[in-house]
């Protein structure tokens with residue numbers, strides 16, 4: 128298994144980072160978050176057509192570039208660092224992984240090329256964002272008709288294609304329908320983190336096509352791949368907060384000296400660096416494990432828990448070490464703070480993931 | 495480019511096997527075998543060719559050590575602080591010192607200790623006040639050292655002492671190699687809070703150091719000491735315990751090696767316990783049924799995250815270092831800090847698993863007393879080899895580039911406030 132990034136992967140990171148540095152400055156992030164759509168369609172189009180990011184991990188047979196979780200992770204990490212606003216996570220990560228791990232060939236052929244090109248904006252509709260075990264009670268299909276409510280769906284308000292995991296009585300299935308189908312109502316939900324838009328989606332006897340069976344295994348696998356991508360986004364954000372906070376402590380003077388010379392801050396920054404380094408190494412390791420199909424079977428939950436705690440710690444310290452200015456709307460730190468808070472609980476809280484990893488460890492009797 | 499860079503891993507493996515086939519013999523005495531090994535250049539292949547090595551890089555050396563492990567070959571002596579001394583002499587010593595001291599360190603003939611800390615200077619190592627004066631062509635040393643691991647059975651010590659009290663504190667220090675077996679050196683063992691006695695206090699009264707045992711030149715001792723300390727941080731402690739070779743092996747060299755390890759480890763049997771014994775956590779939680787307790791599960795999971803994260807971060811730092819990246823890789827201090835956090839969390843989890851049973855100690859208590867020993871040994875890890883607070887200072891200032899404190903210890907050393 129790989130233990131470090133290849134030169135090609137490093138170059139890929141540089142390319143993504145340059146693009147985002149230009150297109151996703153805080154002023155652009157604020158424009159997106161204040162808009163109804165939540166993203167800039169022309170930047171999205173460039174991101175997909177020029178940089179080709181949405182197809183990073185999608186196999187070439189389905190119109191993608193055929194890379195894996197490592198490259199997808201690099202893209203997500205940089206997006207987290209720059210707080211990129213756009214349907215990348217909902218469409219290219221959640222919907223694409225749901226298709227890759229659960230859908231039949233025909234559906235993959237039909238849907239993945241559009242997702243890879245960025246022309247289809249898909250999203251994955253789940254009745255719970257808390258835990259895989261909770262899925263299946265809120266959405267049901269009978270005789271080709273879907274009914275029920277998904278209270279929180281990322282980017283549903285702009286999605287052209289909905290992929291739904293619903294209960295068909297004898298288990299779970301993956302279903303597909305266009306976003307504007309009749310019997311579907313989408314209502315924006317005010318989000319704590321305005322850079323990731325949420326909507327409530329209600330289905331009333333909406334006609335759906337079943338495109339796959341969802342087993343407990345395939346659901347857990349999907350959940351794991353999504354969590355590892357999310358963890359990348361989170362450590363990118365945590366690194367940004369650490370870097371920007373260190374810079375701030377070097378230039379802010381109190382008592383005739385830079386605040387960064389106070390040990391009360393220094394030691395916490397050192398602890399934060401240690402946590403960020405450990406979480407980053409673990410997250411990169413997790414992507415390599417998924418890529419190779421090796422490693423600790425609980426690695427996804429391990430790194431989702433680590434990334435969540437680390438990002439939140441970085442966010443709290445970043446505000447605290449800025450003092451009053453850190454609590455203002457005008458200063459940018461709160462944008463990352465809110466992303467950290469919402470990511471912490473998105474796809475399972477740290478407690479859920481620690482419990483999930485202990486379940487695996489207990490069953491296998493070893494680490 | 496040196497020629498060794500062109501060697502393939504396969505050709506190295508072939509050479510090691512051929513050399514071992516010709517030289518390895520389990521019926522040799524330990525000393526005889528190690529002399530052959532050291533002179534053959536296979537004991538420390540990452541060292542320079544001129545001094546018992548082959549200029550191998552990390553990867554090439556790993557090929558060698560893997561074969562040694564596989565074939566159950568007895569290695570050179572590694573216990574105690576001897577390796578700190580060896581690496582420092584190799585990096586900063588003159589050729590004469592390298593010739594005289596390196597070989598007996600490796601063969602196990604000489605053991606070493608580290609004479610750095612003093613009653614008045616621990617974290618502030620550069621505040622030391624042990625005095626060395628040049629009198630009639632030799633250095634005469636007076637002062638007291640403390641917390642010196644292994645000093646009670648060491649033949650030699652690496653010593654820092656002040657040779658000029660009028661210079662600013664970092665400039666007046668010199669680094670020496672001192673013979674411990676002389677009348678001017680008195681060693682007293684100190685009992686630790688966990689009942690063991692692996693460190694000592696050392697009284698130096700007109701102790702003698704030959705003129706050519708000064709390392710790095712007069713007044714350059716701070717730079718040399720920093721070499722020792724950075725090696726120590728990377729090693730993760732002054733001394734590591736060595737379990738000896740796996741499996742049952744027959745032959746004189748094995749018997750003598752097992753005895754050496756047993757004697758050397760005796761004062762340090764508690765070292766694994768100060769790391770928290772993470773390895774015991776899962777089996778204990780399963781045996782006691784504590785694994786059913788959701789609160790225990792949460793804390794165990796946190797411990798596993800930390801210990802896997804620390805291991806992966808150090809591997810990542812090592813990979814970056816190998817690829818020659820200029821990026822500052824803070825592996826040493828971060829790793830040391832992580833080890834403290836992990837040890838504390840492990841002690842916390844062991845306590846949760848035990849419940850009231852954690853009130854007991856001794857051979858009848860959990861894991862033949864190992865758990866009790868964890869609980870009273872863990873505090874050492876965040877002190878020995880530089881405290882956690884000092885590691886945080888280093889990380890903040892050197893890695894993160896945060897501004898330094900205002901100092902109260904500039905100017906001539908004799909004017910600085912200190913405890914004496």
Ligand SMILES: Cc1cc2nc3c(=O)[nH]c(=O)nc-3n(C[C@H](O)[C@H](O)[C@H](O)COP(=O)(O)OP(=O)(O)OC[C@H]3O[C@@H](n4cnc5c(N)ncnc54)[C@H](O)[C@@H]3O)c2cc1C
Pocket residue numbers: 390575607608609610611612613615616617618640641642643644693732874877878879880881882883884887
């Ligand atoms: C098991 C063990 C083995 C050891 N082996 C050896 C050995 O072989 N050779 C040897 O020379 N020494 C050895 N030591 C000594 C060790 O290096 C010192 O104990 C250590 O560096 C701390 O120094 P001190 O004990 O004087 O404490 P102090 O320096 O007095 O520290 C007391 C407290 O003050 C804090 N403090 C001090 N300065 C600062 C600062 N600038 N900022 C914030 N906090 C600060 C410390 O972190 C600590 O919490 C060993 C110690 C132990 C516990």
